[in-house]
Amino acid sequence: MRVTDKVIIAAFMLLTACDAGEAGKVDKMAASVKERYAPDKRTVLFNVSAEKQGGRLVLKGETTSPLAKDKLFHLLDSAGIEVTDSLQVLPGNDVGKNVFGVARLSVCNLRVEPGHSAEMATQVLLGTPLKIIKDEGSWLLVQTPENYIAWTQESGLTRMDSAGFAVWQSQPKLIYTADFGQALLDPSSGQVVSDLVIGDILVAGGETGSFYNAVFPDGRTAFIKKEEAQLLDNWIGSLNPSGESVLEIARQMMGAPYLWGGTSAKGMDCSGFTKTAYFMNGIILPRDASQQVFSGLSVDIYAGDTVSIASCLLHLRKGDLIFFTNDPARQNEENARITHVGIYIENGEFIHSSGFVHRSSLLDTAENYSERHAKTLTKARRILGSGEENGISLINMHPLYKGK
Numbered sequence: 001m002r003v004t005d006k007v008i009i010a011a012f013m014l015l016t017a018c019d020a021g022e023a024g025k026v027d028k029m030a031a032s033v034k035e036r037y038a039p040d041k042r043t044v045l046f047n048v049s050a051e052k053q054g055g056r057l058v059l060k061g062e063t064t065s066p067l068a069k070d071k072l073f074h075l076l077d078s079a080g081i082e083v084t085d086s087l088q089v090l091p092g093n094d095v096g097k098n099v100f101g102v103a104r105l106s107v108c109n110l111r112v113e114p115g116h117s118a119e120m121a122t123q124v125l126l127g128t129p130l131k132i133i134k135d136e137g138s139w140l141l142v143q144t145p146e147n148y149i150a151w152t153q154e155s156g157l158t159r160m161d162s163a164g165f166a167v168w169q170s171q172p173k174l175i176y177t178a179d180f181g182q183a184l185l186d187p188s189s190g191q192v193v194s195d196l197v198i199g200d201i202l203v204a205g206g207e208t209g210s211f212y213n214a215v216f217p218d219g220r221t222a223f224i225k226k227e228e229a230q231l232l233d234n235w236i237g238s239l240n241p242s243g244e245s246v247l248e249i250a251r252q253m254m255g256a257p258y259l260w261g262g263t264s265a266k267g268m269d270c271s272g273f274t275k276t277a278y279f280m281n282g283i284i285l286p287r288d289a290s291q292q293v294f295s296g297l298s299v300d301i302y303a304g305d306t307v308s309i310a311s312c313l314l315h316l317r318k319g320d321l322i323f324f325t326n327d328p329a330r331q332n333e334e335n336a337r338i339t340h341v342g343i344y345i346e347n348g349e350f351i352h353s354s355g356f357v358h359r360s361s362l363l364d365t366a367e368n369y370s371e372r373h374a375k376t377l378t379k380a381r382r383i384l385g386s387g388e389e390n391g392i393s394l395i396n397m398h399p400l401y402k403g404k
Contacts, residue, residue, distance in 0.1 A: 026050035100165035101157035102217040110150035114139030120261030121150040127201025158217035173232035183222035193222040243318025273353035289341035299380035
């Protein structure tokens, strides 16, 4: 038995010493497993409960982690607790064989619950490959390439089975590199098939003069100006991510409006902004600021136990991510709650989405000094040069984009 399993069993025994109900004991053990193997519900579902049914103890719920389920049953066996297994590993039978999807709109909105009035959790761009894990009629629970789980309308994507998805993966692609534009029905009419935003990906279908022929996931065909797009493989081959190249994309989005849950040129929140700047350099970051803070390598911005602007000036490089808390009193705490992120430029200046995308400074001598951000800066991370560390993926290596 592994040490971590022994620790969980010990914690379980301690927690349940005063709990005579067997279902309650199982619930507490499940909570211990969740904390260890599925701590972030944004990326791993683990909703489990136990109840008595006709004299039997039934384990109910759903999870996206076969590992977490296996660990729970291993611990139950070790504790001598017998249960009836009604814990479903997603995707379930409701999804059918079409367990993959590819976004078919320029920007698809994903929500925390299945409904238009629900809070927007994130967005995905045209051509984003998705795993489908639940089907509730016109709404699907999907998982993005960075493993983020949220609901989207079925009409926003094209569903595929494994064979169809493999075909899509193998086809040559285009990536849209202009901020905004249009896919046209033909080069001469000007009739629009769809709008496009930076980062959209389509299947490449050849060339016609100064246009690329493009194919949407649902089979629609269109023409895109060559000056506004590149062949995806050529684009990936030309990438040389650097602090300056990340900032070039970031500056391209100056003035873009803040949108909670937004990750596109149509509107972006703070982490959607950083995610977009890095995506257009071939790097996939985790979705939220509180997840990005664990990515890459830590950069020392402290002098002793206190955040130091002098240390920032000394150690930060172009393109580093800097993170903020919402409580100045917790600025220097290791576990300060992360509520904001920006991209460092140089000389104390950074660019971020707060109200809109703009520059601010940590230096009180600068015209764009932000006292609030200077007093809530708490951490910094270096993405560039860190490899695929702590949740970072590369587009050209990601199994959903390129296959195995």
